[in-house]
Amino acid sequence: MEASVWxxxxxxxxxxxxxxxxxxxSLAVRPGEKVLLLGPSGCGKSTLLQVLAGLIPSVIEIxxxxxxxxxxxxxxxxxxxxxxxxxxxxxxxxxxxxxENLCVARGEMDERIDQLLERxxxxxxxxxxxxxxxxGGMKQRLAMASLLALEPDVWFxxxxxxxxxxxGTREIWDTVKxxxxxxxxxxxxxxxxxxxxxxDRVVLFDASGCIIADGExxxxxxEHRRDLQxxxxxxxxxxxxxxxxxxxxxxxxxxxxxxATAGLPPERTGEPLVSLKAFTxxxxxxxxxxxxxxxxxxxxxxxxxxENGAGKSTLLxxxxxxxxxxxxxxxxxxxxxxxxxxxxxxxxxxxxxxxxFIGSSVFEEVAYNFRRDGExxxxxxxxxxxxxxxxxxAAQRGQHPYQLSLGQKRRLSVAAATVKAQRLLLxxxxxxxxxxxxxxxxxxxxxxxxxxxxMTIVMVTHDEDIVRRFATRVWExxxxxxxxxxxxxxLSSGLLQDHEDALHAAEGAGRHAG
Amino acid sequence: xxxxxxxxxxDKLTGRTTWLHRVNPSFKLLLSIAAFLVVLFTHNINILIHxxxxxxxxxxxxxxxxxRRLLLILxxxxxxxxxxxxxxxxxxxxxxxxxxxxxxxITEESFFRGMHLGLKTVDTALVxxxxxxxxxxxxxxxxxxxxxxxPAKYAYSFMAAIRLIGLSxxxxxxxxxxxxxxxxxxxxxxxxxxxxxxxxxxxxLAQSIRRAQRIAVAMEAKRFAASAARTYYYRVxxxxxxxxxxxxxxxxxACAWWFAAQLPHFSITDVR
Amino acid sequence: xxxxxxxxxxxxxIVIAVVFGIIYRVWxxxxxxxxxxxxxxxxxxxxxWYMAATVAFLIIRKPGVALLAxxxxxxxxxxxxxxxSVASLTYGIVQGLCAELTFAAFRYRNHSLVVAGLAGxxxxxxxLVMDIFGNYLMEYSPWLVVQYVLYRFVGAFLICGxxxxxxxxxxxxxxxxxxVRPVSQDDLDxxxx
Ligand SMILES: Nc1ncnc2c1ncn2[C@@H]1O[C@H](COP(=O)(O)OP(=O)(O)OP(=O)(O)O)[C@@H](O)[C@H]1O
Ligand SMILES: Nc1ncnc2c1ncn2[C@@H]1O[C@H](COP(=O)(O)OP(=O)(O)OP(=O)(O)O)[C@@H](O)[C@H]1O
Ligand SMILES: [Mg+2]
Ligand SMILES: [Mg+2]
Numbered sequence: 001m002e003a004s005v006w007x008x009x010x011x012x013x014x015x016x017x018x019x020x021x022x023x024x025x026s027l028a029v030r031p032g033e034k035v036l037l038l039g040p041s042g043c044g045k046s047t048l049l050q051v052l053a054g055l056i057p058s059v060i061e062i063x064x065x066x067x068x069x070x071x072x073x074x075x076x077x078x079x080x081x082x083x084x085x086x087x088x089x090x091x092x093x094x095x096x097x098x099x100e101n102l103c104v105a106r107g108e109m110d111e112r113i114d115q116l117l118e119r120x121x122x123x124x125x126x127x128x129x130x131x132x133x134x135x136g137g138m139k140q141r142l143a144m145a146s147l148l149a150l151e152p153d154v155w156f157x158x159x160x161x162x163x164x165x166x167x168g169t170r171e172i173w174d175t176v177k178x179x180x181x182x183x184x185x186x187x188x189x190x191x192x193x194x195x196x197x198x199x200d201r202v203v204l205f206d207a208s209g210c211i212i213a214d215g216e217x218x219x220x221x222x223e224h225r226r227d228l229q230x231x232x233x234x235x236x237x238x239x240x241x242x243x244x245x246x247x248x249x250x251x252x253x254x255x256x257x258x259x260a261t262a263g264l265p266p267e268r269t270g271e272p273l274v275s276l277k278a279f280t281x282x283x284x285x286x287x288x289x290x291x292x293x294x295x296x297x298x299x300x301x302x303x304x305x306x307e308n309g310a311g312k313s314t315l316l317x318x319x320x321x322x323x324x325x326x327x328x329x330x331x332x333x334x335x336x337x338x339x340x341x342x343x344x345x346x347x348x349x350x351x352x353x354x355x356x357f358i359g360s361s362v363f364e365e366v367a368y369n370f371r372r373d374g375e376x377x378x379x380x381x382x383x384x385x386x387x388x389x390x391x392x393x394a395a396q397r398g399q400h401p402y403q404l405s406l407g408q409k410r411r412l413s414v415a416a417a418t419v420k421a422q423r424l425l426l427x428x429x430x431x432x433x434x435x436x437x438x439x440x441x442x443x444x445x446x447x448x449x450x451x452x453x454x455m456t457i458v459m460v461t462h463d464e465d466i467v468r469r470f471a472t473r474v475w476e477x478x479x480x481x482x483x484x485x486x487x488x489x490x491l492s493s494g495l496l497q498d499h500e501d502a503l504h505a506a507e508g509a510g511r512h513a514g
Numbered sequence: 515x516x517x518x519x520x521x522x523x524x525d526k527l528t529g530r531t532t533w534l535h536r537v538n539p540s541f542k543l544l545l546s547i548a549a550f551l552v553v554l555f556t557h558n559i560n561i562l563i564h565x566x567x568x569x570x571x572x573x574x575x576x577x578x579x580x581x582r583r584l585l586l587i588l589x590x591x592x593x594x595x596x597x598x599x600x601x602x603x604x605x606x607x608x609x610x611x612x613x614x615x616x617x618x619x620i621t622e623e624s625f626f627r628g629m630h631l632g633l634k635t636v637d638t639a640l641v642x643x644x645x646x647x648x649x650x651x652x653x654x655x656x657x658x659x660x661x662x663x664x665p666a667k668y669a670y671s672f673m674a675a676i677r678l679i680g681l682s683x684x685x686x687x688x689x690x691x692x693x694x695x696x697x698x699x700x701x702x703x704x705x706x707x708x709x710x711x712x713x714x715x716x717x718x719l720a721q722s723i724r725r726a727q728r729i730a731v732a733m734e735a736k737r738f739a740a741s742a743a744r745t746y747y748y749r750v751x752x753x754x755x756x757x758x759x760x761x762x763x764x765x766x767x768a769c770a771w772w773f774a775a776q777l778p779h780f781s782i783t784d785v786r
Numbered sequence: 787x788x789x790x791x792x793x794x795x796x797x798x799x800i801v802i803a804v805v806f807g808i809i810y811r812v813w814x815x816x817x818x819x820x821x822x823x824x825x826x827x828x829x830x831x832x833x834x835w836y837m838a839a840t841v842a843f844l845i846i847r848k849p850g851v852a853l854l855a856x857x858x859x860x861x862x863x864x865x866x867x868x869x870x871s872v873a874s875l876t877y878g879i880v881q882g883l884c885a886e887l888t889f890a891a892f893r894y895r896n897h898s899l900v901v902a903g904l905a906g907x908x909x910x911x912x913x914l915v916m917d918i919f920g921n922y923l924m925e926y927s928p929w930l931v932v933q934y935v936l937y938r939f940v941g942a943f944l945i946c947g948x949x950x951x952x953x954x955x956x957x958x959x960x961x962x963x964x965x966v967r968p969v970s971q972d973d974l975d976x977x978x979x
Contacts (some may be wrong), residue, residue: 011977020977059734059794060727060965063973077735084728087736089677101737103745133686190909202770241767244572322691339694346697357689358696358717360959372697400726400961416696550872553921577955587867590815594869604823605927617824619927629923635869640872642864651865671797671857675804712956719805720960723845726801727965730794739793 003028004184005052005154009067010443012047014403019490021047022209031153034185034198036217039205040231041392041407041435048082048209052186053077053156072184078160080188080406080433082139083352090439091117091142092127095167098149116145120172130514133283136351137308144172146407147175147249150173150190151231154184158407161191161430163351165307165462169194190234190435196221206231223455224242231435239465258469259447265456265472266299273298273424274319279327279507281311281318289314291327291482294475296458298423300452303459303471311480312460313351317424319458320348332423347420351428351460353413357401366403369419390445391415392438407433416443421453428460443470530578535550536755539654540661544761546645553621553637557784559626560774562633568766569640577647587643591636599632608674626780650678657750666744674729678722685721787901791850798966799842806838807862814954826930829937833945835877836909840902842948844954845965849886849894852905856882875946877911877916886945903947910942 006028012021022043029035029052032336037045050056054071056409057064088094090112095113104112114124120141128135134142140163147155155178161169173194189195202220202349204213204227213224221228221235228235229247232255241247249253264366277407281289289311296302304312318325329336336342350356359365366387370380388394390409396404411473425446431439447470461467467474476483534542556562574584606628645703652673658668693713700706700713733739791799820828821959842855860878860890888905891954914935917923923931957963 013973013977015967015970015973016961053735054737057729058967059792061794061967063969065974065977065978079735085732085735087674087729087738089680093747097733097735097738100744100747103743106745106747106749109745110745132681150737231657305891320695322695339691343694343697350692354691358689358694358698359690368611369696400959403961449544451543516833547872547875550876576973590818590869593818597818600821600823601826602922605930606922607925607927617929623860626927631921638871638873639869642869642874643867646865646867647873649865651862654865667793667796671793671800672804674797675912676799676862677803679804679808715807716953716956716960719802720962722801723798723957723962724965726798727794727962728796730792733797734793764827771885 001029003070004033005029005072005186005288006068007052007066008514010048010051010064010069011066012051013061015063016397018479025186025209025211027052027211028355029186032176032182032185033200034180034191035116035187035201035203036195036199036234037186037188037203037205038192038233039209039435040207040406041411041433041438042396043205044209044405045205046405047351049077049158049186049188050158053154072152072154076147076150076154077156078143078147080158081354082136082143082163083354085143085145085146086139089130089132091122091129093130094131095146095149098146102309103247103252112149112344116149119148119175120145121168133308137165137168137311140164141168141172142513144175147468148175148179151179152183153217155180155186157185157187157189158188158190161189161194163429163462164309165456165465166309169462173198181479183198190433192234193236193412196236202304204228216478223452224255225457232435232440234369234436238436239469240327242436243469250271256437256444259444260452261451262443262447263301263468263472264355266297268297272296272330273300275328276329277328279318279329282324282326283314288480289318289477289482290480291315296424296456299450299454299457299461300302300458301446301468301470301472304458304475304477305462305467306477310477312477313428313483314347314480315475315477316428316460318344319424320426322348334447344425345415345422347422348426349414349417349428349430353406353409354402356413356416357409360400361397361398362401362404363397364386365412365416366419373420387415387419390441392441397462399473407435407438410434411438411442420447421449423456425455425459426450427457429462431460431463431466438467446470448470519704529580529583529647532576533650533755533758534576534577534644536753537655538661538756538757539649540749541752541756542645542649542759543654543658545759546641549641550638550764553634553641556634557630557631558774559633559780560778561770562630562637564770564773565766566637566640567646568635568770569637572766573640574646575618577644577745579647579778591639594639595632595636598635599628601626601628602631604661604664638682640642653748653750654747656748660746660750666738670738672717674733675726678725678729681725682718682722685718689717789870791848791854792894792916794966795846795851795855799846799855800858801852802842802845803838803858803934804862806841807866810835810838810859810863810874811866811868814863823909824930825909825935826934826972829934830941831945832913832938833906833910834838835913836881836885836906836942836946838952839882839909839952841904841953843885843889843965844897844902844950845903845957847894848899849890850967853882853886856885856909870884871919873920877913880912882914884908900949903943906950907939909946910938914938942976 008026010022010025039045050060051064053075069394086094088097092113096109099109099112115126117124122138122141131139140160144160154469161172164172169191177198187195187199199217201215202217203211204220204224206212208216212227213220239350240255243258245254245257274296276291276294279291280287304315306312317323321336321342331345333340359368363384367380367384370383375382388397393408393412396408401409404412408432410430418425431442441489444464448458567730574581577584590671591766603620604618606621606624610622611619612625613620655669655672656663659666700710817828817831821832838859839852839856843852857878860874863874866869885905885908888908892901
């Protein structure tokens with residue numbers, strides 16, 4: 001067989017850990033094939049992709065063996081973590097670096113850079129922007145631009161659209177489809193709706209990294225529905241199955257169930273938990289967020305939506321007082337002056353999970369808050385174990401947080417921040433890079449907290465299904481402005497797209513409150 | 515892009531940009547090394563006295579830094595001069611004794627040797643300061659790569675490292691925010707200090723190492739190693755300033771030599 | 787396996803070196819404050835200037851790393867406007883070479899505190915030779931020279947051995963060292979044939 005990338009008899013061992021991964025896995029990809037690798041979070045997809053590209057073991061020294069392997073000559077790799085793939089401090093330098101490596105003449109570089117930026121939807125004014133000042137989604141777009149500059153024969157894409165807004169996701173995949181028609185493409189992705197038609201082949205992994213199915217997408221999704229459900233992997237139509245309660249394990253017991261209360265707004269009694277008036281947030285000297293008037297009532301679940309770079313993360317870090325703000329900000333009837341007024345009432349999950357870690361192991365990370373609150377050691381042990389279990393991290397308890405897969409990191413950061421039920425929970429894309437099982441589990445947990453502990457949730461997300469089914473209200477951020485404010489159902493009925501109606505809905509909500 | 519604009523753009527120092535900034539960084543480095551060697555093998559204190567004041571003039575006129583800041587920077591130089599010379603003055607060996615008390619033994623030879631040592635240190639430091647104040651490190655490594663054929667592996671590593679350290683300040687802030695968000699409290703006093711060093715230094719160093727490793731992986735993924743030849747987005751070239759600096763340094767040493775021969779302040783011309 | 791240093795090794799080494807370059811630069815001022823004529827106690831902390839070599843080697847454990855780290859740290863110290871200027875670079879080269887040779891003498895297989903300390907002492911020795919040529923060291927009274935050498939070696943052992951070893955142990959807990967060390971034979975054996 002003529003293959004462009006292949007490996008046989010692969011097994012691998014992380015230094016310092018005891019288990020082996022991949023138990024003699026073999027995989028071959030033919031030239032021009034488009035392959036989707038699907039599996040639960042932490043099953044080794046990213047690791048496998050790096051092995052196939054030859055990054056492991058030649059650049060990343062991880063002990064591994066295989067009988068035979070074929071690595072492509074011309075390849076490009078998009079890393080899962082948007083913060084882990086840039087080598088230069090500025091946008092133009094980053095792209096120029098690729099062009100330098102390809103020996104493109106200096107005279108052609110400027111034009112090429114402009115073209116590349118345009119193709120991934122980054123404006124010309126960002127040309128010499130510091131990469132550190134880009135939003136998560138903008139970084140992912142830039143990563144794609146470097147890949148386009150490389151024009152490789154074999155593309156390795158590790159969740160290239162996990163942080164992109166819906167429009168951006170479509171555009172990026174359209175571009176990839178157009179450019180790679182005669183190229184080999186290997187994709188790891190959880191958001192698969194855009195690509196099921198594009199790939200010729202789906203490879204399905206179980207939690208330990210063994211291949212359980214390999215074939216045409218239709219056939220795999222049809223014949224292995226049970227596996228997909230019990231491993232909690234995304235497949236087309238999973239949300240519908242979730243909503244009507246047909247996600248069942250092998251034995252037939254119900255795995256996940258959309259809570260009946262999901263999406264129901266709370267009664268608005270008494271004072272709002274948060275109210276903002278002429279509230280602005282700054283990055284350096286630049287105003288990047290403005291909310292002229294907004295309130296949050298106890299027990300609400302507010303979904304924050306908007307394009308990449310609109311200012312959603314900025315909104316959350318303003319609310320958490322991590323960046324300078326101006327204007328009025330009331331929390332539980334007290335005017336907020338700084339971080340100290342917020343830390344005891346609100347919990348925050350950063351968009352980049354790594355920014356959050358302070359412990360030296362997964363266990364320590366979660367146990368920290370219990371210990372801080374002076375709980376006895378047995379209780380700490382028991383409660384930490386329980387929490388880790390419910391976030392699917394029990395097996396990783398001894399690992400350092402940095403040694404987790406990205407999805408696991410994400411879950412750990414949410415687990416650590418939510419150890420104690422706070423009044424206000426600020427979550428920045430807590431479900432990106434998650435498999436279906438963990439997404440549903442997390443959402444159900446949040447919903448339970450909302451119901452029982454009257455926790456109030458503000459959550460940034462690009463997932464329209466989550467907005468539609470769980471949020472009780474939607475905030476849209478547009479060009480740094482908190483513009484629309486609508487009931488959760490509004491998005492599904494297309495109200496948000498229509499600015500007028502959305503504003504109208506916000507007014508209605510305000511009247512309702514008064 | 516012109517080297518001049520480039521220097522201005524990349525330059526974070528708040529001082530003025532002067533002709534010294536425009537000197538090719540590799541050339542400046544080589545000249546500094548040469549200047550150091552000349553100092554090292556000069557044993558005549560009369561020459562160094564003249565070199566010292568001329569270097570100081572050069573620093574004040576051409577480094578582009580405000581006078582007040584320069585004075586502040588130069589303050590420790592007095593300590594430097596004293597501390598590098600004092601031991602030799604007080605405890606050095608020599609024939610012509612001036613003063614003796616217990617272990618202290620000042621001789622004519624040791625006195626001049628001590629002064630000479632102090633001047634040597636100060637002169638070397640002045641050249642280093644000029645170099646540091648007028649050279650952008652990132653440009654230096656571009657230039658080393660382009661003019662002195664330093665392998666790209668090393669040059670890019672240096673540039674990446676310098677930038678990574680720049681990021682550490684931002685990282686420190688994030689880490690602090692994370693601690694605050696999680697409600698970590700630091701005790702006061704020495705214990706608190708020790709704890710915060712541990713809490714910040716180790717994670718920041720670990721994070722830098724990890725980031726370095728990832729940047730290397732990203733560079734490889736962008737086919738850095740695969741290319742033996744490469745083109746450059748930034749080019750560092752030559753200018754008239756290069757000749758000017760060479761002339762100025764030559765002038766300073768020639769003058770110092772001449773002054774020392776014409777009007778020696780001290781009779782000792784070799785301190786060894 | 788080790789055919790020269792790879793990009794990853796170089797980059798990580800230089801990042802460590804740049805951190806130490808900053809420390810070296812600050813150390814210049816600390817050192818001057820400690821200087822009291824006649825009591826060369828400042829020599830006890832002189833060893834800080836050899837630390838990049840041992841720390842980098844203890845972390846990465848590959849040939850060439852110690853030399854590269856020390857030279858890079860010294861170069862960076864110079865670029866930061868150190869008083870020692872070009873001298874710091876020349877000293878760095880000599881100190882790095884001495885540390886490197888020490889690790890090589892143990893065939894790069896010994897990563898213990900004692901060897902790290904010995905590497906520190908070797909660097910101190912190298913610097914001493916430089917001092918004899920550049921700073922007229924032998925022109926001091928003999929009793930001073932003896933103290934000078936003694937303090938320098940004790941300090942070098944404590945800083946490059948004990949301190950560096952402790953620092954690397956703390957880093958090991960974060961798991962980053964695994965990212966940059968060569969694959970161990972035990973791990974490869976565990977994978978079977
Ligand atoms: N250095 C390490 N030491 C020990 N275990 C590790 C290390 N690095 C990764 N792992 C484990 O290896 C497994 C595979 O990780 P990988 O990143 O390949 O997962 P993934 O399938 O890409 O998951 P995700 O969908 O969450 O990104 C994870 O369970 C992770 O905990
Ligand atoms: N540290 C920073 N310094 C300067 N500007 C920043 C910084 N962080 C973000 N910005 C800018 O602020 C704007 C809003 O960024 P923000 O991260 O809030 O976007 P976002 O809506 O969260 O996008 P995404 O969906 O991609 O995460 C962007 O224009 C971004 O470039
Ligand atoms: Mg992954
Ligand atoms: Mg964001």
